[in-house]
Amino acid sequence: MELIPRNASDLTPKSEVSGEKRASSLKISEIYLDGKVKKAELIDEDEKSYGIFMHSLILSNYAEVIKVSNGEANIIGDDIEKAVFSYTSSKGFNKSLIDSIAPKVADISLSEDDSLKASAHAINEKVRIVSKGRPDEILARCSYILRDSRFVKVTRRICREVNYMLLGMLSRCQEVYALAIKDISELSEMLAPDAYVKDMALVALIGMGYA
Numbered sequence: 666m667e668l669i670p671r672n673a674s675d676l677t678p679k680s681e682v683s684g685e686k687r688a689s690s691l692k693i694s695e696i697y698l699d700g701k702v703k704k705a706e707l708i709d710e711d712e713k714s715y716g717i718f719m720h721s722l723i724l725s726n727y728a729e730v731i732k733v734s735n736g737e738a739n740i741i742g743d744d745i746e747k748a749v750f751s752y753t754s755s756k757g758f759n760k761s762l763i764d765s766i767a768p769k770v771a772d773i774s775l776s777e778d779d780s781l782k783a784s785a786h787a788i789n790e791k792v793r794i795v796s797k798g799r800p801d802e803i804l805a806r807c808s809y810i811l812r813d814s815r816f817v818k819v820t821r822r823i824c825r826e827v828n829y830m831l832l833g834m835l836s837r838c839q840e841v842y843a844l845a846i847k848d849i850s851e852l853s854e855m856l857a858p859d860a861y862v863k864d865m866a867l868v869a870l871i872g873m874g875y876a
Contacts, residue, residue, distance in 0.1 A: 690876055691748040694838060697830050697870035699813055705752060705872075713813040714868070721846050721868050723753050723763045724786055725797040730760055745840065748873055767793065773858050776802075783862050785852055794847040796862050800831055800870065803843035809866035811846075816866045831870055838872035 693705040699714050709715065726749045728742030740747050750760060770792065773783040781798035796803060809816045810823055817823075834841050845865040852861075 691744045691840065691873045692876045693748055693752040693871055694874040695834060695872040697827075697834065697872075698868075699811070700826065702830050702834060702870075702872075709756075714811050717811060717814060717846075718844075718869050719753060719756065719758055720763055720767070721795055721844055722749060722871070723758060723760050724767055724769075724784070724793075724795045725782075725844055726750060726753070726760065727782070727784075728760075745842070745873065749871075771852060773861050775858055775862065781862070783858075785861070788848075791848050791850065792852055794849065794861050794865070796845045796847075796865060797842055800841060800843045803845050803865070803867065804831075806862050806865050807845055807867040808864040811866055811868045819867075827867070827870075834870060834872040838874050840873040841870060843870050844868045 695702055696705050696708050696718075698708060698718055699712050708718075712718070726742075726746050728740050728746035728750045730750070731739040731741060740750050742750070753760065767786040767788045769784050770787050771785040773785060773794070773796075775781045775783055775796075776798075779798075781796065781802040783794055783796035786793045786795060796806075804827070808819055810819055810827070831841065845862075845867050847862070847865040849861070
């Protein structure tokens with residue numbers, strides 16, 4: 666059974682509804698992980714899925730880090746990518762190190778409007794597909810969910826819970842996107858791109874607001 670949003674029309678971020686432009690920057694404000702929504706700054710090693718979540722968050726971030734002469738980093742990317750980099754760095758994670766441990770082996774082209782993006786990474790002799798995008802795009806492709814560092818099959822109760830948490834986040838946040846992963850043995854030229862993001866496992870929902 667797949668996770669399917671109760672009403673896709675409810676999934677439009679507040680910033681898209683209002684069309685409002687902000688001078689301030691986005692920051693990650695809250696996260697749905699392991700069945701709970703918590704303020705982003707409170708997410709730490711006490712969450713059993715913390716390691717998988719943080720690694721997936723970094724691998725799904727397409728920001729480019731360029732070191733400048735004074736030793737500081739210049740981040741090339743959109744506002745969401747910059748916010749993710751800032752958050753993961755504040756938690757002590759080095760993007761360049763994680764990228765080297767799980768190198769990207771392919772980008773998977775899925776949508777022209779970037780509502781769904783995915784990449785493939787080599788991890789422990791397997792290939793991990795890491796996908797991020799609009800909640801309705803991701804949830805419709807998830808048959809599993811990450812709970813306490815384990816992948817469990819989605820049930821109707823879990824569907825109701827995720828939809829309830831998502832709608833709450835959408836009411837509070839300017840932007841919300843979903844993060845999912847899937848492990849496969851290898852990439853194949855015979856598979857259509859969409860096959861790689863079928864039966865994925867939902868890792869987290871990430872809510873953002875303007876600082």
